[in-house]
Every structure is written in C-alpha cells, then in structure tokens.
Amino acid sequence: MREVAVIGIGETKFGELWDKSFREIGIEAGLLAISDSKIKGEEIDALYIGNMSAGRFIDQEHIAPLVADYVGLAGQNLPATRIEGAGASGGLALSSAYMAVASEVHDIVVVGGAEKMTDVSEVYAQEILASTADQEWESVFGATFAGLHAMIAKRHMHEFGTTREQLGMVAVKNHKNGALNPNAQYRREMALEVVLRAPMVAEPLGLFDCAPLSDGAAALVLCPLDKAKEYTDNPVRIASCGQAGDFMALHDRRDICTMDATVVAGKKAFKYAGIGPSDINLAEVHDNYTISEILAIEDIGFFKKGEGGKATEEGKTALNSEISINSSGGLKARGQPVGATGVAQAVEVVRQLRGEAGDRQVKDARYGLTHNVGGTGASVIVHIFEGGV
C-alpha cells in the first residue's frame, strides 16, 4: 500500500438547480477539481462516481460513462464506474478510488459524486429515499425515511433525555455554518424557535430537522502522495478509510440508539490512521436529520453515548470550539444531493486542511474526518485526512 493524497477539489453550488441537468453538474464539479489540481485530462487513469438513484431520479442508469463522455474523456476509453451505497455512495466512491491508487492499480483517479433530485416531485423523491431502508419490511408499511430517523430520535429521547430543543440546536448550528459557505443551499441562519415551530414531518422531527432535497455534484482528484507536489502546493493526505455494515432494517439492529456501523468504521479508521477522536479538529458527519448528527458524534467517539445532545447544547460542536462539526453547513444547510454527499464532505475537509475555508476556517486544523451513512446505518464509511503534508 502506498500513501494517497487529494490534489484537487471541486463542487457545484448545492440547491435547486433548475437550469442544470445531471450531466452539466457532473461536468462542472469534475472540471473544477481537474483544473484545481493542474493535471491534464489524458493523465486520468480512472473515474469513480458515487450516485444513489439516477435510475429513479432521472431515469438514467449507467451514469459513469455518461459523465466521462461529457467531460470529454470518452475518446481515451477511460474506465468509469458508478458506486452505489445509498447515502454513502459518495464516500464509497472515494474509498474505491483511494484503494485503486493505494494498491498501485491506478495513479491519477477522479472521484465524483452527483445527484439530481429536483426533476421529480418531492413526494416521489422522499419515496426514493425511503427505498434505501428495507423496502419489503419497513417502507411498505409507511415507514418513511424521516419516520425511521424519528424512531431513532424518539428512543434516544426516551433513553437519554435528549430534548427536542437539542435536536433543533443541531440545525441552528449547521445553518450558522452554512451561512458562511458560498456553495451551501441555505446561506441563512435559523433561530431555534423557527426550527421548533416548523411543521412536523415525523414526530419528533420537524421540517427543519430534515436535510433538504438538492441537486449538486462534487469531485476530487487523487494521486500517490509522493507525486502530489507535482500537481499541487498543498496536498492533503488520506490518512485512513474505514467501512462497516449492519443489518438492513432498523428494527434488526443491536441498539436503535447506536449506529454500530459508525462505531466499527470509526474504530477502523482511527486504528489505520494511528490517532484517536481527540486528535480530530473538524468532522463532516452525516446529518441528514438532526438526530443523525447526535448519533454520529457519539458513535465516532467525540462524545459519550447519550451526551451528543448536551454537547451540542453546550456549543462543543460549534465552529472553532471543542470540535468543529459540519463547518460546511452539513447536509442540513449545505444541501443533500445524496450521491454527492460523501465527496462534498471530503471537499470541505480538504479545503479546511488547506486553510482555504475563508470565514468558516477552522483554526490550526491538522486532522479532519468525514462520516458518510447509507440507509439508516446499514452502510457507513469514515475517512480521515491530514493536512500540511
């Protein structure tokens, strides 16, 4: 295994991109990452794209060669592969690319993540999201994706006394960060009262406890660390990657309030990186619902089980506090184009570790972590990055 570095990053603005098609956003993010890294198109060995459900969102399967084609690389017969792992699709595309470079199969690899969600109705989009849970034994009974997370929240409140206000504070914090991110879908702060007064989606989760439906794409360029300086002055090392799985349905999990896949993926990532949770300066965690962020910061090991809500309330996860969680605004404010999420999380961490995050810069950041979840926790992938290498 050889060390791998991120040498280029790119992302579109996230949001309701009515005037842009799937292929346009894919190209936009890819070209931004390629130009950021100073590589030439013909140097690219492979393309990996994380995408959850183009087949249902835009009636188009086989999207990897489509993007390669419209980026202008079809002529060089570039191998292009789509990776699907529900909400973790982007993170899994990154890990595939990382392993391809680390194992010396490829040298220069582009990783993309893209989803176009607003070409279908919101109701249908929610049904597509619900299909990442167990369609036969959860969704069919009317258990929506928000509903499954709401059941996690309800149990967490029951066991640990987590409050509706603490859930809301996750949204407040992430909106505060998102307001500082030019690419975020929501660039406005949101008062706690507004979050709490929002109409209920699935009790106890209100509308503003849920990440939005978004269009967007993000991309990274990877190469061996020892060649990284040829392409950038500021490479970021991928310190480790840890992936874990779990039972498909929420009701089959060992503990409803713990995402075991996060615990295991996190432990693996920390072990390979040779560091622990307290070494991490910033983390982009999978906050598709406010409760998800609370589970993530507990299960990764930043806070004790049951204390995620309290930590949020005490401001320990705010920008430049104990640990900066979701400096980008997270899925909540940056937006949630599903397949793009894992890649966009990496884009944010790399940007932070390069010191290029502007108003939301995390000070003296050396280690950053990304945490990307598929379904209600049946797939989890964690990456750790190191800057200043």
Next chain:
Amino acid sequence: MEVGIVSYGAYVPRYRIKPHEIAAVWGVDGDAMSKGLGIQSKSVPGPDEDVITIAVEAARIALSRCKIDTKDIGSIYVGSESHPYAVKPSATIVAEAIGATPDLTAADYEFACKAGTAAIQTCAGLVGSGSIKYGVAIGSDTSQGAPGDALEYTASAGGAAFIIGSENVIAKINRTCSYTTDTPDFWRREGEKYPSHGGRFTGEPAYFKHIISCAGNLMKKQDTKPSDYNYAVFHQPNGKFPVSVAKKLGFTKEQIKEGLLTPVIGNTYSGAVMIGLAAVLDVAKPEDRILMVAYGSGAGSDSFDITVTDEIEKLNRNGTQSVSALIKNHKFVSYATYAKYMGKIHLRGA
C-alpha cells in the same frame, strides 16, 4: 347429524359518526333524522379497513375461541354487497389469512343484506351432507349510502363469522328456511359507487312481507310460537323496522333487545343479523332458543331456529372480543374525517 355453530366472532370498526354530523352537512334536522330512523350513531371503517379485513378479524376471533385445526375447514363463503373487488374473491384472501388454504372450497356471496346467512345455509348443507368437517360463513360489509341520501345515516361497517360444524356445537341449527321473490326494492348497478332504492317501497312489500312470511313459515314447520324463543334477531336496516316487525310477529321488545344493534352501529348489511346473533350468543345460556331472520333486498329472507347447547359454557366469550366490548371501543369522527376515510374526497391522480 347435529349441525350448528361451533364458534363465532364479530368485528365492528371503532369509528362512529352521529346522524347530527351528517344532517348538518345537508341542512337537515339531525334530531328528526335520529328519531325517524332510530339511529344514535353508525360505525365507520378506518381508511385501511374493508370487507376482507373485517371478515378476517371476525374469523380470527371465531378461531381463537375454539380449538379446531384450520386445515379441517372445508369451505369459506364471504357474503357482502361491498366486496373490494368486483372480480376476485374476498374468500380466498380470508382463507389464506386464517391458514385454511389450499384444500377447501371458497366463494363470495352477494344478496344485499342476507348474503351472510346464505353462507351459513351453504356451510350447514355441506356439513350435514358429510362433505366437509367445518365451514366458515361470513357476513361483512362496508356499505355506502350516497352523500345526502337517507341511507347515508345508516349504512355502516362490520361483520361476523360463524364456524359451522357437527362436533362441539355451541348452538344447534334446528331448521333453516327461506322465502324468495323478485322484488326490486334496493339495488346497485355494476360500476355504480352508491346503491339506489325504492324509498317507502322498501318497507311493506319488501322488508315486512319477506320477514313475516319467512318467520311464519319456519315457526309453522317447527310448530313453535314467539314465546318459545328467548331471543329473536331480525334484520335491522334502521332502528325502527325490526321493532315493528317483531311486534307484528308477536315478539316482545325484551326478546329482540340483545340482538338489536343498528341504533348504535348502524346497518352493517350482510353483517347485521350475524353481529346481532353474535351479541345474543355472548350472553346466551344452554337451552336458550333463538329465532334469527335475515332480509336481503331484491328480495329474500332466511330464517333460523337455533338452540344453544351446554358446549357454549366452554367457549371463551369474555374480554375485548365480545360484541359489547366492540361497541364500547369507539371514537366519534366528524363528517370531514368520515368523508376522508370513506374515500369521498377525490385526490389528484398519482
């Protein structure tokens, strides 16, 4: 061979609507409607309930009370005028849901409000001939009255299931007889959502003539008189007709009280006399004699002379599954909720 009821179960959805709620929508005097029809409330099926779910719930209650092997069920007939499918039997779904498939015969019946008793007769015949060990006869409906029509105040939902056999019989069917003519008092044409009726024509030449004739014929054949019966259950399209027909036949209010449920749950159509009989069996003692007379528009009556046996004491008749418990467990809904649950609100297409 002694043929009769081995077990039974009734089911009534928990939602209710008052006639005043309906009357207010149509600018009608609710009190007058309530008094005129003898109705205080009627049952309303939940949005996820239909004839099949009601039939299954009733059949499962019946099975839970006795110890028969579901593989010994040789026939299932589901009587209803509101089968969810115009083509595709309700009975196969019920058979599957109670674990009786595949070695049995099954079919759906329709005879307005007496399709359930027609099912009892068929099962009794099959048991009596030795063709089957047990038969399940179900009457279940989620009947609809057109918005604003007088029927809207009474048409309700519910059902009952009777397991018919010749072993461990809790109530022996001494005799059943029928009375059938072509009398178009009430009908629903294929493809129509709501039924039509002949107004006052549904009374004298239809309901009264058939029930009185059928009950009279049975008592004559059995050489019985009204006072020989502890209980009588007559079809009950509203709260008034059964009281009136009982009086005409010479039965007292006491005899019909236990089986008269329409005033609180409405007319459950194919379920009506069957839920009434279930309510009577809930309280009946060995040796009690019951007269049941169903009426189905179109038109016909089925009458039954039934004697309760000692076996009834062994049946679990208590708890949440009794008819009185079903009636007690209720929630009143507004006309708006009723309209939503009954599919009267038109949603945009998918």
Next chain:
Amino acid sequence: MAIPRFWREIPSRYNLIGTECGNCGKRYFPPRIICPQCHRKSFGKMKNVRFTGSGEIVTYSVIHNAPKAFEMQVPYIIAIIEFEEGVRATGQIIDCEVEDVKIGMKVSPAFRKIGEDGKSGVIYYGYKFKPA
C-alpha cells in the same frame, strides 16, 4: 409494488410466518435462509414458525409527511414492535390516538389493507398493530 413480489411474501404478511434456526433455536422475522449466528451450520435447517405478533412498542413516530399511498391516513403512527418471542418488526399502529401511543405500550396484531396499486390495481393486505 409488483404483484409477484407481494404475493411471495403473503405467508409472512398475513400470518407472521418467520423462521427458526434448527441449529441454535434463534427465531427470525421476516424469514431468513441463513441464521446470522450459525451461518453454514444453519444451511437447510431453517424451519418456518408463526409469530403471535403480540408485543410492545420499542419506539415510534407519528408520520405527517407521507408517501402517496398513505396520504389518506395522515397523521398515522409507525413503530418498531418487539414480539413476545423477542423478535422485532416495523409496522403501523392503528385504532390508537396519536396522543395515546407510548414506548412500552402493549400491542396485538391486526389484519388491514397496507397498500394498493391505485384504484384499479391489486390491494395488499397484511399486519398492523393495535393497542392490546
């Protein structure tokens, strides 16, 4: 939902048929072909068993924002139920007011419509749960 896909699951949807591992005796719902504890040792030894469907609510939510097929039922309750046999399943809670549902509440199974392929399509039936 495609008809054959639903039809195959009828035993479990109507009668809560699951499986029991012939090696370790652990029970599963829905049915599994392989016991996650015994792996190879369970091959060919998974036996069908019927669950009572009675149990208690582990957690729940009241759904306000529903898929098209459930629009008429909002607000409705979904829950994870732990059967008395120790196995968990997800389902709807019916005949219960949204303000009355609680973690730990005892429930029993009910037979209801769980969906349909539009007004002209097949109706799907299956289990839901009601207060015991």
